[in-house]
Amino acid sequence: MKVEERPDPILAAGQVLVRTKAAGLNFADILARQGLYPDGPPKPCVMGYEVAGVIESAGEGVDASLMGKSVIAMTRFNGQAELVAVSAEQVFEKPDSVTFEAAAAIPVNYLTAWVLLVTMGGLQAHEAVLIHNAGGGVGLAALDIARQIGARTFGTASPSKHDFLKQRGLDHAIDYRNQDWLPVLMELTDGRGVELVIDPLGGASWKKSYRALRSTGRMGVFGMSVASASGIKGKVRALKAVLQMPRFNPLGMMNRNKGVFGLNLGHMWKEGEKVRGWTQAIMRGVSEGWIRPHVDRAFRFDEIADAHRYLEERRNIGKVVLIP
Numbered sequence: 577m578k579v580e581e582r583p584d585p586i587l588a589a590g591q592v593l594v595r596t597k598a599a600g601l602n603f604a605d606i607l608a609r610q611g612l613y614p615d616g617p618p619k620p621c622v623m624g625y626e627v628a629g630v631i632e633s634a635g636e637g638v639d640a641s642l643m644g645k646s647v648i649a650m651t652r653f654n655g656q657a658e659l660v661a662v663s664a665e666q667v668f669e670k671p672d673s674v675t676f677e678a679a680a681a682i683p684v685n686y687l688t689a690w691v692l693l694v695t696m697g698g699l700q701a702h703e704a705v706l707i708h709n710a711g712g713g714v715g716l717a718a719l720d721i722a723r724q725i726g727a728r729t730f731g732t733a734s735p736s737k738h739d740f741l742k743q744r745g746l747d748h749a750i751d752y753r754n755q756d757w758l759p760v761l762m763e764l765t766d767g768r769g770v771e772l773v774i775d776p777l778g779g780a781s782w783k784k785s786y787r788a789l790r791s792t793g794r795m796g797v798f799g800m801s802v803a804s805a806s807g808i809k810g811k812v813r814a815l816k817a818v819l820q821m822p823r824f825n826p827l828g829m830m831n832r833n834k835g836v837f838g839l840n841l842g843h844m845w846k847e848g849e850k851v852r853g854w855t856q857a858i859m860r861g862v863s864e865g866w867i868r869p870h871v872d873r874a875f876r877f878d879e880i881a882d883a884h885r886y887l888e889e890r891r892n893i894g895k896v897v898l899i900p
């Protein structure tokens with residue numbers, strides 16, 4: 577990975593040019609670099625799904641009053657750049673209460689968590705949720721939303737992240753690196769399990785998470801972190817994960833009163849209206865103070881390799897952002 581000079585983007589009608597102040601780094605960027613992300617653009621490429629910055633110019637048909645506004649935007653790649661062209665419909669005004677760095681931590685993490693918990697997961701106040709990798713970007717976002725709903729929260733994470741998670745309001749932090757988390761969860765829930773599990777690990781983990789559901793429980797699957805590794809090792813891990821994946825039987829789900837759903841935010845581009853609605857709800861949460869984007873570290877663009885390494889080594893709590 578390296579920083580390169582490219583011509584400035586040319587604006588199409590309906591687009592705005594955003595001068596990036598901070599761009600989000602996501603686990604998908606790591607998987608794309610490792611060659612494990614089917615949606616990734618062919619290399620060489622510029623990755624990046626989200627930016628926070630200032631609108632510098634506006635294309636034909638765009639409301640000129642947007643000029644100079646501080647905004648947050650979702651991008652379909654090309655976000656990790658100084659200048660980003662995006663549809664004016666994809667930008668949202670940045671609340672003054674958050675920095676550009678914190679703003680760049682909002683779109684992917686919070687939209688993913690919102691769809692998993694609220695839209696598809698239907699989490700209720702009287703229910704319990706298990707958030708896997710609770711200390712990651714999506715994990716912390718899910719915790720904010722679950723707490724606002726009023727649900728009981730369980731989270732798996734490396735033990736070094738537990739103190740922070742408890743400070744953020746997680747009810748029960750479970751070490752899943754040094755022990756089997758399922759019996760611990762069952763003991764904490766008097767043998768019942770939880771109503772919702774969100775699982776980005778994939779492979780055999782989905783089997784176990786399904787077992788953690790009590791009646792009326794739902795499992796949201798949204799990632800394949802277990803495959804993460806460079807070179808041939810990653811390909812082998814991905815294959816192993818696919819082989820170990822559960823195959824769900826509709827009759828079995830019917831008789832157990834359980835459900836399974838999947839989410840890929842990157843395949844939501846044709847649902848602009850829905851995404852805008854969710855984003856507006858999240859922005860209300862920011863102004864009300866219960867959406868608390870947490871940036872662990874900001875790396876300069878030319879430190880991109882260090883930033884990738886930091887995520888791969890699981891050192892982040894919450895978000896890692898890149899600054900030009």
Ligand SMILES: NC(=O)c1ccc[n+]([C@@H]2O[C@H](COP(=O)([O-])OP(=O)(O)OC[C@H]3O[C@@H](n4cnc5c(N)ncnc54)[C@H](OP(=O)(O)O)[C@@H]3O)[C@@H](O)[C@H]2O)c1
Nearest residue numbers: 603709712713714733734776798799801804839840841890
């Ligand atoms: N489907 C979608 O639309 C969508 C959208 C966003 C994210 N995702 C997926 O959600 C997952 C989390 O994303 P994120 O942006 O929140 O990532 P993140 O901030 O980097 O957090 C990931 C956390 O997962 C844990 N982890 C488990 N296995 C790991 C591995 N092999 N390598 C590194 N860390 C590992 C680590 O926590 P511990 O130290 O506690 O183990 C790590 O801190 C990823 O699988 C990502 O692809 C999916």
